[in-house]
Amino acid sequence: MQTEDMELKSTRYDVADGIATITLYRPDRMNAWTGRMHTEYRYSLEQAEADASVRVVIVTGEGRAFCAGADMQALEGHAAKGGYDSGTRDDIPKPGFGVRPEFDQNFAYHFGLTKPVIAAMNGAAAGVGLVLACFADIRFAVPGAKLTTAHGRFNMPAEYGLSWLLPRIVGLARANDLLMSSRVFLTDEAYDMGLINRLVPHEDLMTEVTAYARTLADGVAPHSLAATKRQIYVDQHRDVGSSVAEADKLLDEMVAERDYKEAVRAWMGKRKADWTWPNK
Template structure:
């Protein structure tokens, strides 16, 4: 696929997806969503990729839906996603709950880190919230935005946000659609780390590299799956599944390699899902 509104690159085991419509503050379009899914699909299929980083080009992460698209919805009298039936489906097929817009992130095997280089509104905030880890610059504006446009909370954010920041804080952000800053978001636990604009990508890449170097890839994939599947089941089922996985994974070559590397005080040479 020819990328027109995003950029995709892979270096040192890290895939970087950049929203690249800086003149429009990386406003979201159907084309951008299609390209984003395509890039995620490429990253999932590439055994050399261990971590995915998502960021924006220019002064914003993603300013939300493109206003021209919103005007088009009003003119048509209905919503049009701007995507086609053959849009890529990364993360699909794991659980029915995950086979939906943005919820497909929960079906991915590789961690996604959002590097918020600037403002994130509406679907831009949704995208950030579906990432597993969030870094951000101080003082950037965030908002759920939907309330001012007579829209519902978008893409499952009413399910996800209370699980990240708690019900009381989520109610405030969702019901008011108010603007808040990344500094406040950090205090409420929505942002994992605040980093200066100059150092953002350096720190994000260092963290991504740490994940790639210090965590076995199968362990990462299984742990991510446990985290999001466990949101849909009881603690007893979680324990039983963990016990089953433990029995399976200690029989794998990467477990033996991990033990040897630890004893030898060297970097492990993990092979899952195959080299």
């Protein structure tokens, strides 16, 4: 299925069996990030959020790179203008916005989505490409691909909240190394430090990612998946007592839902559950 309201020039969007796949599609430029690509990416996420049939989102790259970072022409444009220009318009789609003020920012909007995002890192990721992967909930990657935060060599700050996020993924000491040095490291090292969930040979990457997405789509109640994702990221901003209180409140509400009763019946009958949320 292809989106119709926006002409996609630098991405592809497909939905099959409850899984939406967003492909960064500038293989001749190693999927370098542009304002157009960011707009299309957010538009596709908006479509996936609005589509009740979509349970999981996969983001990947076409060709030999996941995303090589900001397009060099855009970097040259910043220098010529004497300031940063995102290349996006004020009316850019806003998936995930309106949940918490903290999430209403570039890439932080991933935390406001109700559906998990899996990064299928088919190759190198630098700068904003690494940012995108880090804001995904789960990361699969091919072995031996180059990664870098990149910003240091361009006299830029750590981008898009990566200085907040990366220490929470790999720990402060490792994050300090990657952020302060902007050194190149491989996905193999990233796996060892916990940044990558699973390394998969290139020829098997999409098969394994899709199979994992299928386990989420088929084996986890969609409201449970959405609520758990929300708890994870909101809990990064609050105390443990508030987390427990929210969990108790959600438990009381969700046990009264149709999908809880269906889950029990499916478990007892040893069959696949027929989830209905959000169409209760």
